[in-house]
Amino acid sequence: MSRLAGPLVALAIASGVALLAPVPLAGQAPPSAKTGTPSRTPDGQPDLQGIWTNATLTPLERPAELAGREFYTEQELAEIEKRAQEKPRSPESAGTVAHYDFAQYGLDPNQAKRASNRRTSLIVDPPDGKIPPLTPEGRKRAAERAEARKRSGPFDGPETRPLGERCIWMAGEGPPMLPEAYNANIQIQQGPGYVAILQEEIHDVRIIPLDGRPHVGRKIRLWMGDPRGRWEGNTLVVDTTNFTDRTNFRGSSENLHVIERFTRTAEDTILYEFTVEDPATWARSWKAELPMVKTQGPIFEYACHEGNYGMANILRGARAQEQAAEEAAKAKK
Amino acid sequence: MRARLGVVAAIAGLLLAGAPAWAHHAFAAEFDANKPLKLHGVVTKWELINPHSWINLDVKSADGKVTGWMVEGGSPNALFRLGFTKDSLPPGTEIIVEGFQSKDGTNRAVGANLTFTDGRKLFLGSSAPGSNPDRPSLTPPKDPGKN
Numbered sequence: 001m002s003r004l005a006g007p008l009v010a011l012a013i014a015s016g017v018a019l020l021a022p023v024p025l026a027g028q029a030p031p032s033a034k035t036g037t038p039s040r041t042p043d044g045q046p047d048l049q050g051i052w053t054n055a056t057l058t059p060l061e062r063p064a065e066l067a068g069r070e071f072y073t074e075q076e077l078a079e080i081e082k083r084a085q086e087k088p089r090s091p092e093s094a095g096t097v098a099h100y101d102f103a104q105y106g107l108d109p110n111q112a113k114r115a116s117n118r119r120t121s122l123i124v125d126p127p128d129g130k131i132p133p134l135t136p137e138g139r140k141r142a143a144e145r146a147e148a149r150k151r152s153g154p155f156d157g158p159e160t161r162p163l164g165e166r167c168i169w170m171a172g173e174g175p176p177m178l179p180e181a182y183n184a185n186i187q188i189q190q191g192p193g194y195v196a197i198l199q200e201e202i203h204d205v206r207i208i209p210l211d212g213r214p215h216v217g218r219k220i221r222l223w224m225g226d227p228r229g230r231w232e233g234n235t236l237v238v239d240t241t242n243f244t245d246r247t248n249f250r251g252s253s254e255n256l257h258v259i260e261r262f263t264r265t266a267e268d269t270i271l272y273e274f275t276v277e278d279p280a281t282w283a284r285s286w287k288a289e290l291p292m293v294k295t296q297g298p299i300f301e302y303a304c305h306e307g308n309y310g311m312a313n314i315l316r317g318a319r320a321q322e323q324a325a326e327e328a329a330k331a332k333k
Numbered sequence: 334m335r336a337r338l339g340v341v342a343a344i345a346g347l348l349l350a351g352a353p354a355w356a357h358h359a360f361a362a363e364f365d366a367n368k369p370l371k372l373h374g375v376v377t378k379w380e381l382i383n384p385h386s387w388i389n390l391d392v393k394s395a396d397g398k399v400t401g402w403m404v405e406g407g408s409p410n411a412l413f414r415l416g417f418t419k420d421s422l423p424p425g426t427e428i429i430v431e432g433f434q435s436k437d438g439t440n441r442a443v444g445a446n447l448t449f450t451d452g453r454k455l456f457l458g459s460s461a462p463g464s465n466p467d468r469p470s471l472t473p474p475k476d477p478g479k480n
């Protein structure tokens with residue numbers, strides 16, 4: 001009983017407050033296109049709820065050929081999207097070895113809904129659309145990590161395999177969030193005092209408190225960092241620190257600081273912006289933005305560990321190859 | 334003209350670079366590109382599990398010996414969004430899979446493509462580029478393999 005009372009009281013109070021706001025009470029009401037005022041959740045937060053996709057054709061960094069050009073023209077964009085549709089990815093075009101027929105298996109990014117974006121790069125600052133150069137310390141760290149990977153022997157055991165293969169974390173989860181190759185779907189759910197963000201791949205939910213509490217102590221390190229949210233007008237600002245260096249973002253250290261901004265710019269669009277700073281890695285902070293558009297749900301469960309036959313197959317494959325090499329060596333003698 | 338060439342080059346770049354299309358694990362970590370194979374068999378079980386689906390099938394050789402195989406496929410999430418249901422590939426369906434065997438040499442493989450005995454591709458028919466999850470569900474083939 002007492003477990004229910006708190007949220008119910010909070011809901012009742014929040015509903016009362018929301019009644020005073022000059023926007024429709026119903027959480028599902030669309031934002032007014034004229035004023036840009038988003039609808040509100042029952043407790044009065046600007047409503048970001050729903051299932052979204054951040055799939056995009058736009059690369060994080062600006063291609064060298066487009067130096068100096070921040071935007072495509074509408075005509076160029078139309079051409080790019082048309083070509084992308086006409087040329088489904090295949091093993092050959094992706095430059096990989098034998099692989100799935102991506103379209104057949106639902107893995108072709110062209111099969112996913114995505115937002116149009118005239119930008120030539122997701123990075124908007126620095127103005128050249130490129131990640132700033134690594135500091136000497138950042139370069140040293142990158143070299144050390146590469147060296148450590150060599151020493152550990154990548155197929156020795158699950159611990160030395162990539163986090164994605166281990167079902168622990170995919171790079172696109174971040175934060176900052178960048179689209180996964182497929183399943184680039186994100187669900188946002190809001191409750192009194194919290195925002196929860198679920199990424200379909202690889203099933204992690206970030207639960208973000210909005211009450212202004214400080215970050216956890218410096219010694220506590222989390223795979224996806226320690227997020228704290230606040231509202232600046234209609235924009236949700238999420239400040240994340242306390243990362244572990246195991247999930248480094250583009251070579252960052254554990255002192256990475258990520259600031260994300262979510263703004264509902266239309267009924268079916270959220271503008272997602274992020275700024276990353278890590279003086280131990282980059283000489284300056286940098287910023288990117290991309291639209292997230294509404295997509296059809298539901299999000300399907302990504303119970304990755306339970307079905308991860310791949311890990312056992314991978315390790316067994318490595319053992320089989322070692323054995324074959326040993327036998328070949330013996331046969332030579 | 335120069336700018337136009339740049340755009341074309343950028344498009345090519347987008348198509349080539351992209352994200353690693355097999356995000357959960359690299360193909361080469363689990364399978365051997367030097368061991369291509371073609372399996373003609375009957376589905377015994379379809380495991381719709383993440384991070385990859387697995388089709389179990391019985392393959393009968395010329396001498397009548399039946400061997401069980403497991404073939405890795407796309408993520409259920411991706412398949413569902415193409416309109417799949419758990420009934421799309423029922424046990425007893427006769428299929429032909431072209432793919433690549435696992436590195437450990439066991440009866441596991443990755444499917445590169447999958448066809449019914451009458452030549453229909455299993456998934457391709459409803460996965461036109463640009464399609465989205467609004468398309469109707471796929472129904473199982475009318476006449477699944479009998480043997």
